Amino acid sequence: MKHLWFILLLFSIVSLEALAQSRTLTGTVTDSADEPIIGANVVVSGTTIGTVTDIDGKYSLVVPQDAKQLVISFIGFQSVTFPIEASNVIDATLKAGVDLTEVLVVGYGTQQKRDITGSVANLSIEDLQTVPVTSIEQGLQGRIAGVDILQNSGTPGSAINVRIRGGTSILGDNQPLYIVDGVPITTGNPSGLDDILSGQEIDATADINANEIESITVLKDAAAAALYGSRAANGVVIINTKRGQQGKTKFNFNAYRGFQQDMNRLEFLSGPEHLRISDIALQPYGLTVADLLGQSAVESYGGIFDEESGTWDYSNVVTTDWQEEVLRTAPISNYEFSAKGGSENTRFYTGFSMFDQEGIVIGSSYKRFNGRFNLDHQASEKLSLSLSLGLSRSENERIVSDNTIYSPFANSIALPTFVPAYDDDGNFGPTLGAYDNPLAIAEYDQQLSVQHRMLGNIAATYQIAPNLSFTTRWSADMLFLKEDFFWNPLVGQAVGTDGEANTSTAILTKYVNENTLNFNTAIGDNQKFDALLGFSWEDNHTERSTLQATGFPNVEFTTINAATNYTDGFSSYTDYGIVSYFSRFNYSINNKYRASFSLRLDGSSRFGENNRYALFPAGSLGWTVSDEPFLANSNTISNVNLRLSYGLTGNQSIGNFAxxxxxxxxxxxxxxxxxxxxxxxxxDLTWEETAQFNAGLDLAFFKGRVALTADYYIKTTTELLLPRPISGTTGFTQIQQNVGEIENKGIEFLLTTYNITNGGEGFNWNTNFNLGYNKPVVKALNNDEPLFYGLGGDSNAFIVGEVPAALYGFESTGIFQSEEEIAGSPQADTAVPGDLIFTDVDGDGAITGNDKKVIGSPWPNVFGGITNTFSFKGFELSAFFSYSFGNDLYWLQSIYATDFGPFDAQLAKMANYWTPENPNTDVPQPFAFGDHTRQGSHMVFDASYIRLKNLTLAYNFSSNLTQKLGLEKIRLYAQGQNLMTSTDYPGLDPEANSGGADGTNRGYDFYAYPQARTITFGVNLGF
Amino acid sequence: MKHIKHLFFFLLFFSLMGCEDVLEPEPIGIARFDAATAITNVDEAELALIGAYDGLQTQIISNIVQRDYYGVSFAVAGDLIADNLLATTTFTSYTDIDNLNVTSDNITTERIWNAIYAMINRANNIIERAASISGAESIVAEAKFLRALGYFDLVRTYALPPTNSASSPTKDLGVPIVLQPIEGPGDLQSIGRNPVSEVYAQIVADLQAAAAGLDDDNADGRASKWAATALLARAYLYMGQYAQAASTAESVINSGNFALNGNFASNFTTEFSGESIFEIDFGPALADDNVLARDLYDSEQGALQRFTPTESIYNAFEEGDSRLTATLGNTDIPYSVSSAFVNKYFRLSSNDDNFIVSRLAEMYLILAEADAMANNAVTDKALTALNTLRERAFGDATHNYGSGMDLTTFLAAVLNERRTELAFECHRSFDLLRTNQVEAATGGNPLKYIFPIPNRELQINGDVMVQNEGY
Known part of the structure; x- marks a missing residue:
């Protein structure tokens, strides 16, 4: 409520405004069949003055005397702009069809959509508006065909896995290149301490506030991306932030608040049940739970030992719901204020926002403050200047996450239910084996990462001649990260060292200078030619220092000065640079036949002297078939556009001095x-090189009410940088070489339909559906020897002929039902009925480490999203589902959660273990720590899902009402994220990915922090 | 408007200027510098020499500190293979060593190989590049000592000693000898094993050069003339050249630079005691420490205790031997695997127990054994040498051996004395192997007392690299 005074103040300013001189415009809006268009938008360009047409297609609008242009638009029709001249009557006939005059942001400039011959997809401000996404990647998820986004986890502020048309690299970067306001930005993980935290990493792109974004363009094929050369192999994401417009200053206030909750929980055996079953499972060893945990420990859980019978009574043992203890309903809120406007020569946009999110797991939270100031100034007829400046501060209170047993969340699903959360005195309950009380860890440990970011550029454009301009752009991206971790001396990982603290600073700076010459000309009446020539350089510095200390007096003293030993320290300074020359030529005839060619020469300091520069060419062709005479008058087909492209891109993301x-x-x-x-x-080390072929088709039917974009691509990455093992007698064990090859082939569809269009106040329904199909395969490796990564060292395998990072392990084909089945099998010596059957892959008659094989794919076959938007009167309802089919997830927590032992919480299904009387089960006979704990196909599950990612219900108050209040817009909205999920995956979240954004680890869930279900309520005011 | 044009040209010029050195950044920070120019003067050679000594302690691979040489893995290997230590850990790479069940893909034996060769490569860089630097002669000599130590440890771990009589077609195969620094892909080629005799010849040559180039004394933790001489005495003993072994050991004893500590335990409670000839100076910092105490000391005190002394080593100590309590913990109760622990390495909080590679007591034991072997009789010199240590151990002459022992009995006595005196100092399995006592003492297969050549070496080098018989 403290923000209320601010709104009121603004209201009073607005109402003071005097009415200027005005005039009234009227007219009728019809379609090409002369039918009136009801509900078309009629707006004075650059202002918020507007109305909609009535049932007869007529409008009447009071406009200021100095108004210059009127824009008339309607969904499914191309919008038209009219000059406001002497006449007060402006009639319009709208042409049906997708708005092909729409201008998209592309590399180093903009292009009309119909002129684009590569594969480019965009997301406009409407798609992102008021959606409480915490990051740009979240905003992209499921919205663009062929862009596969994995949330990885619910950790606030953590990195998100983005794969545009599949992964291209094994050890290099697989994330796309991000361009913000024209310049590449620092991405990836800036942390100096994440390797000690394990699991989910932070990411530099999290600093960008999705609400400041005007548009996002994704460059997918080589023709679109090759202009970014050595960094474009994983695609390019171009983000432009909001800018000012000429006209009255517009203010916007947007606020939402809400809460997040866990989507589902795992079910575990109750305390008494767990102890009982573990006793049974330990019998083959001649042991009991009390032998392993100690009699006094079992008694402390509530077990009662009967000396006479020698048996335990577990009926009084507690059952702790650890998930209930550790998970919480967590608030999320965002407040944002912006203003934009400008005069003829100077335009500005400025905004400020505050985002505050607590994690659903205790101890985690993320806060971010963003400020932005964008300015454009026309200094003279020939010279224009611009400034884009974003500032941010984020405070990320982190917890140890996936992949380790020291995480509060991992402990909550690993610590057995029979361990009490608190002892009788109200202190934190006891530890057990490797696990600690998660409440104590969350209470005492601290992991704080504070990041400041300045991302800005200034640019000047000089119009040398009417068709020739020169632009120079200078940018700086500065990221300052300070991290302070404290691990307490009482519980958890630092007990042995009496507590441990790490403090780290990282300063990452990137300076970029780009200079481009733009030329365009018409040749005769029907040919157009434009050219871009450019030169850029980029210099990156990274400075880091860390200090580690141990020996802390207690949990009150958490900073390094309280330590007794300084155990490790580190300081470094490293650099890399890129120098580039680039050009692009577009040529078209009759606005129907198009050819485009681009060339970039990149030099990178990261590569060997013998291979420092590389060329990245790309060419493409386009043909607008629908403009040919035989289709020009078709009523069914309104647009047919064919595209073909081929080109090379690179990946230079290896170590700076590799x-x-x-x-x-x-x-x-x-x-x-x-x-x-x-x-x-x-x-001789050089770039990873990706050659990509793309064939695309854009179709529109029924006056643009149905539009389809389809693309087919083959993307082959060669020269993969891989370590080649060398003899240890050299003093080294490996050398980096360019040896591997990966191929991604796929098809993408984007279908946009306007199912029902009744105009502004009527009922409208439109649908946006996208689908990506991608088939990745490893084609070559060093001597074609497989490479293994992931949990246990080999949960992910790179094997020629298989998908990259294929899930790898033993194959289990069922349960032995009888001694007869076991006799003669490779497990004849070890198995009893009820044990898992494993496949003897190498046929040597025994199950050994050589019997592992590919048992699943972490990659979806098809993925994408579908959005349905309905509007009626002032109401809007939008439902967005994202989906992914065919991907498997390795639920590796099962190694422990199904071992029948007393050290780990056991899944509730373990009670349904095999017995001769209960043969129809997938749980083996109770044998603690048996062969069923091997990483294998019995832990691989289909993680296909459809998820209601976002459901928004909004109400826009009518203009009558808003005008009375002196406001231009009032929008109230409620929305839910992750409201429903349909999946067969038995773990917590089918989107879990404990390997994070890393290219070698994918598709396993090892105590992953699950995503939350979020419900928010918001208000958006414009005035 | 003209000015604006000028401004643009200025900006363009400036931007072209700026890019000149963008492509030529120098690695700074963890102070990395190019290998080709790493050793150009005495100061840089000294830095590299310190780095070669560091190779005895830890290896940092992908930012992970590994302790595969004297940091723990190699240091305990000789006692673990033999009958002094049990692996009480779930790491099968260690339990397999303990149980003589090693396969060629055992990660510990592979990493020991890599770690020792990495240290040798560091030494080779110095020997090659500092050879022409005047004033760096002693640096080169120390590097040769380190290289000799590396090859000695390799050849005794991966190959049968010359004195072993086991029948094996691969008996004469030593380890590959690499004497040049590896600088780039051009230096990579398949490599095979040199004969054992060539490896020992290289060790002797390096040690002789080191002894000749070094002073009587050097800083703590650094090799002196006598460190090289003492290792040479041991090399001769392993080679079966007993007369040279005896005279070389005697020269160390008679040098006057060393004296037996009055109290045996002082060897471990006092760093760089008067008895110490070459001692690896571990420190508490992460990359300077070891995990000897963590892995060997008392689990009751918080150690992991991945290795526990055997009952057999307890029983090897005679009543009244003062070395028992200095060597083993919990000696006042009947032996139990759950309470026994090694007492020689105990600095649990700082992890900086030094590792003594050679000390004077070993010279007495070499003299005793080698003089008897050389003369094929229990000489007075040999008997005196052995009794010198027994007097120290028992506090008086009451436990001395008398004259009139036959040679076989005497040699058995020396072997047991080596066991009790040098337990957990990386001698036991090698002593059993070179004296052909493996089967008699432990029932083990001598061919399994040496490690297999790592599987990855066989894969990388193909047929040129030959596996040991038995693997």
Whole structure:
């Protein structure tokens, strides 16, 4: 409520405004069949003055005397702009069809949609508006065909996995290149401490406030992306922020508040049941739970030992619902204020926002403050200047997450239910084996990452001649990250060292200068030619320092100065640079036949002297078939556009000095500083190279009410940078080489339909459906020897002929039902009825480490989203589902959660174990820590899902009402995220990905922090 | 408007200027510098030498600190293979070593190989590049000592000693000898094993050069003339060249630079005691420490205790031997695997127990054994050498051996004395192997007392690299 005074103040300013001189415009809006269009929007360009047409297609609008242009638009029709001249009557005939005059942002400029010959997809401000997405990637999820986005986890502020047309690299970066307001930005994980935190990483793109964004364009194929050369292999995401417009200053206030909750929980055996079953499962060893945990421990849980019978009575044992203890309903809120406007020569946009999210797991939260100031100034007829400046601060209170047992959440689904949360005195309950009380960890441990970011550029454009302009742009991206971690001396990972603290700073700066010449000309009456020539350089610095200390007095002292030992320290400074020359040529005849060619020469300091520069060419062709005479007058087909492209892009994301033979310091001995060889140089090292073919088709039917875009691509990445193992006698074990190959092939569809269109006040329904099908395959590796990564060292495999990061392990085909089945099988010596049957892959008659194979794919076959938007009167309802089919998830928590032992919480299904009387089950006979704990196909589940990602109900107050209040717009909305999920995956979240954004780990869930269900209520005021 | 044009040209010029060195950044920070120019003067050679010593302690691979050489894995291997230590850990790479069940893909034996060769590569860089730097002669000599130590540890771990009589077609195969630094892809080629005799010849040559180039004394933790000489005595002993072994060991004893500690325990409670000849100086910092105490000391005190002494080593100590309590913990109760622990490494909070590679007591034991072997008789010199240690151990001469022992009995006594004196100092399995006592003492297969050549070496080098018989 503290924001109310601010709104009131603004109201009073607005109402003071005097009425200027005005005139009244009237007219009728019809379609090409002369039918009136009801509900068409009629707006004075650059202002908020507007109305809609009535049932006869007529409108009447009072406009200021100085109004210059009137824009008339309607869904499913191309909008038209009329000059406001002497006449007070402006009639309009709208042409049906997708708005092909729409201008899209592309590399180093803009292009009309119909002129684009590559594969480009865009997301406009409407798609992102007021959706409480915390990051740009979240806003993209399910919206663009072929862009596969995995949330990875529900960790606030953490990295999101983005794969445009599949992954292209194994050890390099697989995330796209991000361009904000024309310049590449720092992406990836800036943290110096994440490797000790494990699991989900933070990400530099999280700093960007989705609400400041005007448009997002995704460049998918080589023709669109090759202009970004050595960094474009994973596609390019171009983001433009909001800018000012000429006209009265418009204010916008947007606020939402809501709450988040966990979507579902795992069910575990109750305390007494767990102990009982573990006792049964330990019998083959001649042991009981009390033997393993200690008699006094079991008694402390409520077990009663009967000395006479020698048996335990577990009926009084507690059942702790750990998930209930650790999960919470967490608030989420966002307040945002912006203003934009400008005069003829100077336009501005400024905004400020505050985002505050608590995690659904205790101890985690994310807060972000963003400010933006964008300015455009026409200094003279020939010279224009612009400034784009974004500032942000984020405070991320983190918890140890996936992949480790020290996370509060992991402990909540790993600590057995029979362990009490609190003891009789109200203190935190006991630890058990490897696990600690998650409440104590969350209470005492602290992991805070604070990040400041300045992202800005200034640009100047000079019109040398009417058809020739020069633009220079200078940008700086500065990221300052300070991290302070404290692990308490009482519970958790730092007990042995009496507490541990790590403090780290990282300063990442990127300076970019780009200079471009733009030329365009018409040749004769029907040919057009334009050209772009450019030169850019980029310099990146990273400075880091960390300090680690141990030995803390208690949990009150958490900073390094309280420590007794400084155990590790580190400081470094590293650089890389890129110098580029680039050009693009577009040529068209009759606005029907188009050809485009681009070329970029990139030099990167990361590569060997022998291979420092590389060329990235791309060419494309386009043909607007519907403009040919035989289709021009068709009533059914309103647009047919064919596109073909081929080109090369690169990936330069390897270590800054990977090509050089290096000595490292810090190889100390006996109190003296020393140096030693650190890395074997390879001066031939070069880029990973991606060649991509794309064939595309844009179709529109029924006056644009149905529009389809389809693309087919083959994307082949060669020269993959991989370590080649070398003899240890060299003093090294590997050398980096360009050896591997990966291919992605796929098809994408985007279907937009305007199912019912009745205009502004009537009932409208439109649908946006997209689908991506991608088939990735590893084509070559070093000597075609498989590579293994992931949990246990080999949960993900790169094997020639298989998908990248294929799920790997033993194959289990069922349960032995009888001794007869076991006899003669490879498990004849070890198995009993009720044990899992494993496949003897190498046929050597025994189940050994050589019997692992590919048992699943972490990649979906098809994925995408469907959005249905309904509007009636002032109401709007939008339902957005995202889906993913064919991807598997390795639920590796099962190694422990199904081991029948007393050290880990056991899934509730374990009570349904195999017995001769209960043969129809997938749970083996109770044998603690048996072969069923092997990583194998019995832990791989189909993680296909359809999820109601977003449901928004909004009400826009009528203009009559808003005008009385002196406001231009009042919008109230309620929305839910992740409201429903349909999946067969038995774990918490089918989108879990404990490997994070990493290219080598994918598709396993190891105690992943699940996403939340979020419900928010908001108000958006414009005045 | 003209000015604006000028401004643009200025900006363009400026931007072109700015890019000149964008492509040529220098690695700074963890102070990395190019290998080719790493050793150009005495100071840089000294830095590299410290780095070579560091290779005895830890290896940092992908930012992970590994302790595969004297940091723990190699240091305990000799006792673990033999009858001194049990692996009480779930790491099968160690339990397999303990149970003589190692396969060629055992990660610990592979990493020991890589770690020792990495140290040798550091030494090779110095020996090659500092050879022409005047004033760096002693640095080169120390590097040769380190290289010799590396090859000695390799050849005794991965190959049968010359004195072993086991019948094996691969008996004469040593380890690959690499004497040049590896600088780039051009230096990579398939490599095979040199004969054992060539490896020992290289060790002797390096040690002789080191002894000649070094002073009587050096800083704590650094190799002196006598460190090289003491290792040479041991090398001769392993080679079966007993006369040289005896005379070399005697020269160390008679050098006057060392004296037995009055109290045996002082070897471990006092760093760089008067008895110490070459001692690896571990420190508490992360990359300078070891996990000897963590893995060997008392679990009751918070150690992981991945290795526990055997009952057999308890029983090897005679009544009244002062070395028992200095060597083993919990000696006042009957042996139990759950309470026994090694007492030689105990600095649990700082993880900086030094590792003694050679000390004077070993020279007495070499003298005793080698002089007897060389003369094929229990000489007075040999008997005196052995009794010198027994007097220290028992506090008086009451436990001394008398004259008149036959050679076999004497050699058995020396072997047991080596066991009790040098337990957990990386001697036991090698002593059993070179004296052909493996089967008699432990019932083990001598061919399994040496490690297999790592599987990855066989894959990378193809047929050129030959696996040990038995693997």
């Amino acid at each position: 090509s050089r033979g290096l000595y490292a310091a810090g190889r100390n001995y006996a109190g003296s500083a020393g140096t030693a060889p650190e890395q074997l140089g390879n001066p």
